[in-house]
Amino acid sequence: MDLLPDLWRQDYWLPPGVTWGDMEQLADSERPRPQDLLIALPLALGFIAVRYVFERFFAPPIGRCLGVKNRLQVAAASSPHLESFYTQRSRQPTQSEIVSLMLSSGKTRRQIESWFRRRRNQDRPSQTKKFGEAAWRFFFYLTAFMVGLACLINRPWFWDHRECWRQYPVQPMERAHFWYYMLELGFYVSLLLRISVDIKRKDFKEQVIHHLATIFLLSFSYCANYIRIGTLVMLLHDSSDILLESAKMFNYGTGWRKTCDSLFVVFTVVFLVTRLVIFPSKIxxxxxxxxxxxxxPFAGYYLFNLLLMVLQALHVFWAGLILRMVYKFLKGKLEKDERSDEESEAEEEEEDKGGEADCYWGKSQETLNSKLSMLTTSCVLNNLTHHRSSVADRMRKAQ
Known part of the structure; x- marks a missing residue:
């Protein structure tokens, strides 16, 4: 019963010497209130609906203009036994499991490995789906960055960060910053709600941690009136995300390799500068x-900085992935996003070669069998002919 009142103790949320009564000096429209965060939920549902319409009706025409095409995939042959294993146990069977499947299905090892490769490729997200997801994020980040820049560029704390703390926490909140906060919060809530159906990548767990940390950081900073520094954090993150999603969009199209490479180089520079230099040294x-x-310092001070440290740790993790991509890019081997969780292109090529090999081996077997059959028939006929001639000679001699 006493948990909720203790949660809102002023020494948790406000600096020493400041009370909730001091915050009442601000008008209701200028004072952040915890119940305002409830607006983020309908906004998140609205984002999901708008995203569905965008990916259904707007992204495909844009993708066709950029030459986005889905790859042709060879479907796995119907096999209820292997399908049951694939859906209920594992998508990548171990060697011992393959031996067991060979005995139960009557297939060879190569046939089973080829079937699982083709079945996994069937579950790969299409290029159109990946393009739609990247395009949606690009347009949101671009819009959010433009809106954030417009409502911050004339504010004193944009240029002098000491202004973020002048008269804190009794700082009036502008309506433009309120809606900037709510739209960003609603967008990340929508990403968290959709993460189970979006394209799953290798950094899935890090993405969940990032979304949760961002939502909690936005919610806490709003309630504690860290709005000035919070708007700077959001603007800084959106700047590099625009370049990342635009590079992905051109990467999924055909004939845009130089454009994609150029955007990737610019994104790498902007990401490393904003996330590894400006964010720790300024924010x-x-x-x-x-x-x-x-x-x-007070409890809110420590919690807020702890959340920023979590974001910085994620920045370092993603910087490592990006630098790996840069290394491959310089060697001319960059083919896809390092975070991708799809089947590799090498595996696809192996599948195609394996299919050709299986087909060739099947034809060779048929040819060999036909030759053996012809040879056997020829031997039998020769034996019969020889036997007849010998019988005829014996009859003539007997006569």
Missing amino acids: IRTTLLLSMEVFE
């Missing part, structure tokens, strides 16, 4: 050090 330094010029 985290501002929240850790410059804020202490105005107030003493």
Whole structure:
């Protein structure tokens, strides 16, 4: 019963010497209230609906203009026994499981491995789906960045970060910043709600952690009136996300390799500068050090900085993936997103060669069998002919 009142204790949320009564100096429209966060849920549902319409009706025509085409895939042959194993146990059977499947299905090892490769390729997301997801994020990040830049570029804390803490926390909230916050919060809630049906990548767990940390960070910073520094964090992240999604869009199209490579180079530079240089040296330094010029540390101060540290750890993780892509790019081997969780192109080629090999081996077997059959027939006929001639000679001699 006492948990909820304890949660809103002013020494958790406000610096020492500041009370909730001091916050009442602001008008209701200028003061962030926890119940305002409920607006994010209908906004998230609205984003999901808009995204469905966008990916259904707008993304495909844009993709066709960029030459996005789905790959032709060879369907796996119907096999209820292997299908049951694939759906209920594992998509990639071990060697011992393959031996067991050979005994139960009557297929060879190569046939079973080829069947599972083709079956996994059937579940791969199509190029159209991947393009639609990248295009949706691109248009949102571009819109959010333009809106955020428009409502922040004339604000004093955009240029002087000490202004983020002047008279904190009794700082009036502008309606433009309120809606900027709510739209970003609603968008990340929609990503979290859709993450189970979106394209699953290798950093799936990191993506879940990122979305949860971002949602919690936005919610906490809003309630604690960290809105000024929070808007800077959102603007900084959106700047590189625009380039990432645009590079993906051109990567899924045909004939845009140079454009994709150029965008990838620009994205790499912007990401490394914004996430590994500006974010720790400006944002985290501002929240850790410059804020202490105005107030003493309190519980909200430690929690807010802890969440920023989690984001920074994710930045380092993704920077490692990006640098791997840069290494492959410089060697001329970059083919796809390092986070991709799809079947490799080498596996597809192996599948095609394996299919050809199986087909060739089948034809060879048929040819060999036919030759053996002809040879056997010829031997039998020769034996019969020889036997007849010998019988005829014996009869003539007997006569």
